[in-house]
Amino acid sequence: xxxxxxxxxxxxxxxxxxxxxxxxxxxxxxxxxxxxxxxxxxxxxxxxxxxxxxxxxxxxxxxxxxxxxxxxxxxxxxxxxxxxxxxxxxxxxxxxxxxxxxxxxxxxxxxxxxxxxxxxxxxxxxxxxxxxxxxxxxxxxxxxxxxxxxxxxxxxxxxxxxxxxx
Amino acid sequence: xxxxxxxxxxxxxxxxxxxxxxxxxxxxxxxxxxxxxxxxxxxxxxxxxxxxxxxxxxxxxxxxxxxxxxxxxxxxxxxxxxxxxxxxxxxxxxxxxxxxxxxxxxxxxxxxxxxxxxxxxxxxxxxxxxxxxxxxxxxxxxxxxxxxxxxxxxxxxxxxxxxxxxxxxxxxxxxxxxxxxxxxxxxxxxxxxxxxxxxxxxxxxxxxxxxxxxxxxxxxxxxxxxxxxxxxxxxxxxxxxxxxxxxxxxxxxxxxxxxxxxxxxxxxxxxxxxxxxxxxxxxxxxxxxxxxxxxxxxxxxxxxxxxxxxxxxxxxxxxxxxxxxxxxxxxxxxxxxxxxxxxxxxxxxxxxxxxxxxxxxxxxxxxxxxxxxxxxxxxxxxxxxxxxxxxxxxxxxxxxxxxxxxxxxxxxxxxxxxxxxxxxxxxxxxxxxxxxxxxxxxxxxxxxxxxxxxxxxxxxxxxxxxxxxxxxxxxxxxxxxxxxxxxxxxxxxxxxxxxxxxxxxxxxxxxxxxxxxxxxxxxxxxxxxxxxxxxxxxxxxxxxxxxxxxxxxxxxxxxxxxxxxxxxxxxxxxxxxxxxxxxxxxxxxxxxxxxxxxxxxxxxxxxxxxxxxxxxxxxxxxxxxxxxxxxxxxxxxxxxxxxxxxxxxxxxxxxxxxxxxxxxxxxxxxxxxxxxxxxxxxxxxxxxxxxxxxxxxxxxxxxxxxxxxxx
Numbered sequence: 001x002x003x004x005x006x007x008x009x010x011x012x013x014x015x016x017x018x019x020x021x022x023x024x025x026x027x028x029x030x031x032x033x034x035x036x037x038x039x040x041x042x043x044x045x046x047x048x049x050x051x052x053x054x055x056x057x058x059x060x061x062x063x064x065x066x067x068x069x070x071x072x073x074x075x076x077x078x079x080x081x082x083x084x085x086x087x088x089x090x091x092x093x094x095x096x097x098x099x100x101x102x103x104x105x106x107x108x109x110x111x112x113x114x115x116x117x118x119x120x121x122x123x124x125x126x127x128x129x130x131x132x133x134x135x136x137x138x139x140x141x142x143x144x145x146x147x148x149x150x151x152x153x154x155x156x157x158x159x160x161x162x163x164x165x166x
Numbered sequence: 167x168x169x170x171x172x173x174x175x176x177x178x179x180x181x182x183x184x185x186x187x188x189x190x191x192x193x194x195x196x197x198x199x200x201x202x203x204x205x206x207x208x209x210x211x212x213x214x215x216x217x218x219x220x221x222x223x224x225x226x227x228x229x230x231x232x233x234x235x236x237x238x239x240x241x242x243x244x245x246x247x248x249x250x251x252x253x254x255x256x257x258x259x260x261x262x263x264x265x266x267x268x269x270x271x272x273x274x275x276x277x278x279x280x281x282x283x284x285x286x287x288x289x290x291x292x293x294x295x296x297x298x299x300x301x302x303x304x305x306x307x308x309x310x311x312x313x314x315x316x317x318x319x320x321x322x323x324x325x326x327x328x329x330x331x332x333x334x335x336x337x338x339x340x341x342x343x344x345x346x347x348x349x350x351x352x353x354x355x356x357x358x359x360x361x362x363x364x365x366x367x368x369x370x371x372x373x374x375x376x377x378x379x380x381x382x383x384x385x386x387x388x389x390x391x392x393x394x395x396x397x398x399x400x401x402x403x404x405x406x407x408x409x410x411x412x413x414x415x416x417x418x419x420x421x422x423x424x425x426x427x428x429x430x431x432x433x434x435x436x437x438x439x440x441x442x443x444x445x446x447x448x449x450x451x452x453x454x455x456x457x458x459x460x461x462x463x464x465x466x467x468x469x470x471x472x473x474x475x476x477x478x479x480x481x482x483x484x485x486x487x488x489x490x491x492x493x494x495x496x497x498x499x500x501x502x503x504x505x506x507x508x509x510x511x512x513x514x515x516x517x518x519x520x521x522x523x524x525x526x527x528x529x530x531x532x533x534x535x536x537x538x539x540x541x542x543x544x545x546x547x548x549x550x551x552x553x554x555x556x557x558x559x560x561x562x563x564x565x566x567x568x569x570x571x572x573x574x575x576x577x578x579x580x581x582x583x584x585x586x587x588x589x590x591x592x593x594x595x596x597x598x599x600x601x602x603x604x605x606x607x608x609x610x611x612x613x614x615x616x617x618x619x620x621x622x623x624x625x626x627x628x629x630x631x632x633x634x635x636x637x638x639x640x641x642x643x644x645x646x647x648x649x650x651x652x653x654x655x656x657x658x659x660x661x662x663x664x665x666x667x668x669x670x671x672x673x674x675x676x677x678x679x680x681x682x683x684x685x686x687x688x689x690x691x692x693x694x695x696x697x698x699x700x701x702x703x704x705x706x707x708x709x710x711x712x713x714x715x716x717x718x719x720x721x722x723x724x725x726x727x728x729x730x731x732x733x734x735x736x737x738x739x740x741x742x743x744x745x746x747x748x749x750x751x752x753x754x755x756x757x758x759x760x761x762x763x764x765x766x767x768x769x770x771x772x773x774x775x776x777x778x779x780x781x782x783x784x785x786x787x788x789x790x791x792x793x794x795x796x797x798x799x800x801x802x803x804x805x806x807x808x809x810x811x812x813x814x815x816x817x818x819x820x821x822x823x824x825x826x827x828x829x830x831x832x833x834x835x836x837x838x839x840x841x842x843x844x845x846x847x848x849x850x851x852x853x854x855x856x857x858x859x860x861x862x863x864x865x866x867x868x869x870x871x872x873x874x875x876x877x
Binding site for chain 1: 262263264273274275314315318330331333334639642643784785786787790791798799800801823825832834835836837
């Protein structure tokens with residue numbers, strides 16, 4: 001009688017163990033985030049303001065710096081209203097001018113902002129910001145420019161990388 | 167059972183044993199299999215595979231182990247296992263957006279991720295090792311990840327002072343202060359609020375009909391076209407008075423009660439009859455009044471709806487109330503008394519006390535009452551007449567019950583405190599701690615806050631909170647600021663992490679104190695961290711500007727920065743007041759490391775100035791931002807009168823390092839040599855008003871600019 005009991009106990013006790021180990025995983029109900037974003041992580045497309053461009057962290061920091069230091073000459077509308085751009089000859093490129101800026105590498109733009117136009121043989125009207133902004137801040141402004149470029153900016157693929165854009 | 171069968175096992179028993187052995191082995195195997203198939207191990211293996219497909223495999227797998235990676239900060243109660251799956255988070259070569267998640271590197275931020283972990287900023291469950299449990303709300307783990315667009319809220323848990331990396335948080339705190347949310351709620355890290363106006367004598371100022379209209383629809387009173395989009399949206403500011411959900415009889419009672427509040431009679435001023443008779447028939451009266459109104463720059467503080475090209479926009483500052491229909495709002499005798507001495511009506515007002523001639527007072531008050539008015543304002547307001555005693559008593563009760571006394575002082579009674587719930591720890595609440603009642607809102611903190619802000623009744627039908635109308639940006643900014651209210655740090659050991667807000671006070675002594683108080687310099691200007699931010703910081707004005715120039719400027723302010731819309735008002739300051747202010751500013755508001763004796767003006771020769779001109783115009787092309795004569799840009803101040811305006815020591819120090827003098831200035835720091843600095847200073851000191859240069863193009867631009875800017 002006792003010998004019959006042992007396997008029975010084993011069997012009975014294994015059932016909840018299996019149930020327990022198999023059944024405790026459950027998916028919570030999915031919560032989809034709402035698709036509206038405030039102005040700190042989006043920028044309207046300058047050529048078509050009904051479209052919003054989403055910005056990552058570095059880009060949103062760049063946006064903040066752009067609207068403090070650069071907007072006065074590199075946009076046609078500024079927080080104060082009209083822009084200083086039309087006052088200048090040669091006219092500075094708009095920040096979203098992909099035709100002009102997409103061809104330039106990040107390094108070139110970094111140098112341009114750090115050292116100023118004069119140092120790179122361009123207009124002296126572009127002052128150097130290397131002593132005012134940190135390299136990180138300048139990088140973020142470039143990231144912002146890349147994000148809003150029209151036509152859109154394509155990252156140059158790294159040769160041999162499996163993740164180069166097709 | 168027969169004796170020979172004793173000790174032998176029956177087939178049935180054998181089978182039972184066999185099955186139970188297999189089951190037993192299986193059960194024992196479940197744990198290792200489960201462990202092998204754990205979600206995090208899947209990502210570990212995927213990462214190895216991913217790294218092997220790249221050229222920098224060795225570096226990517228440098229510290230790889232098949233274990234849970236964990237950051238443990240016992241004092242902060244942080245256990246972060248996020249890096250178990252997010253393995254490339256600190257690998258700069260994985261920053262590219264083509265790298266699949268969860269392996270992508272974190273964007274570079276001011277804090278070291280390896281030192282602080284992830285959940286301090288992103289929230290979520292640090293110790294969890296499954297995707298759902300780490301990021302979302304599950305039954306046992308309540309804290310979900312903070313949506314990325316509110317991430318700046320986490321900055322605010324430690325950084326109580328505003329930081330430039332978190333503009334959204336700063337805007338949210340500014341709104342909480344501007345809208346006086348602290349009138350009803352307890353909040354941390356928000357500036358001291360500006361209360362609504364004292365209503366003790368409001369009966370002298372406005373009619374019962376106006377109060378009725380204002381309580382019914384605070385926004386449309388401000389609006390010219392009958393819709394509510396003009397105020398708030400075009401100008402980017404919310405109306406400070408929200409809409410309370412009041413019943414018709416409640417509005418009648420409150421308006422009745424307020425219209426009999428006449429604590430302190432106004433001092434009726436009689437304008438010289440000679441002035442009145444000389445001007446009252448003059449057809450130029452109103453246009454002259456408008457001219458004086460504009461010259462006094464009332465719109466620097468007060469917004470005004472202006473229709474241009476079919477579009478109505480509010481233009482002007484947000485320090486004072488909107489004035490588009492003020493003429494239909496206030497009583498003329500009150501207006502004149504107010505303009506002459508605002509302090510006697512509202513002791514704590516920011517309105518400066520102008521010096522008025524009777525002529526100006528008559529012209530401006532006539533212009534305001536007849537032109538800034540709207541005859542249709544009361545078209546849908548019923549005839550109310552004098553309030554009954556019952557209405558007054560009901561109004562008195564409602565004034566307290568509805569929370570009016572949280573923002574408005576009445577008869578010297580202090581404002582009501584803590585009318586609404588304490589929000590200092592709102593940001594760290596879990597969904598189960600919030601009162602959703604039967605609403606259809608998603609059960610999480612962010613949805614709760616946004617629903618409550620947008621429509622308080624949708625969360626709780628009995629809510630006392632009034633109705634605001636936000637644009638999406640402001641809604642997100644306020645949500646961010648509320649999410650940053652995470653209460654005091656959980657342990658006292660963390661107190662040192664909190665970067666507190668500096669409390670500032672600026673005490674003025676001597677004769678200047680009266681001038682300072684009369685003209686409310688601090689309403690717009692900042693002094694050593696105290697005061698408004700509308701106008702330039704004057705903490706070091708004594709080092710920057712010459713005394714004579716300050717006195718002249720105060721008497722007759724001129725535009726230095728052509729791009730600015732808002733300008734210094736003309737106060738008709740007396741010679742004595744201007745002199746006192748100039749003395750004080752130039753003596754006291756000095757920057758210690760700008761030594762006025764450091765530059766000897768006698769060393770400057772015309773040759774140096776000529777070289778400076780060359781540097782200014784050709785080598786550095788300063789005219790791209792600064793204007794001299796009519797040539798140049800308008801990003802920086804115009805330098806027409808630099809020789810009379812700026813001190814030589816300031817110019818030199820500024821050229822060496824502008825940010826050292828004003829940290830927020832736009833002027834980039836350049837690599838001038840000492841010789842160049844001297845030459846530029848010599849040149850700038852030769853610039854005095856009267857310089858004529860001929861550039862038609864720029865002059866035209868500046869003209870159109872001034873028009874575009876609204877003035």
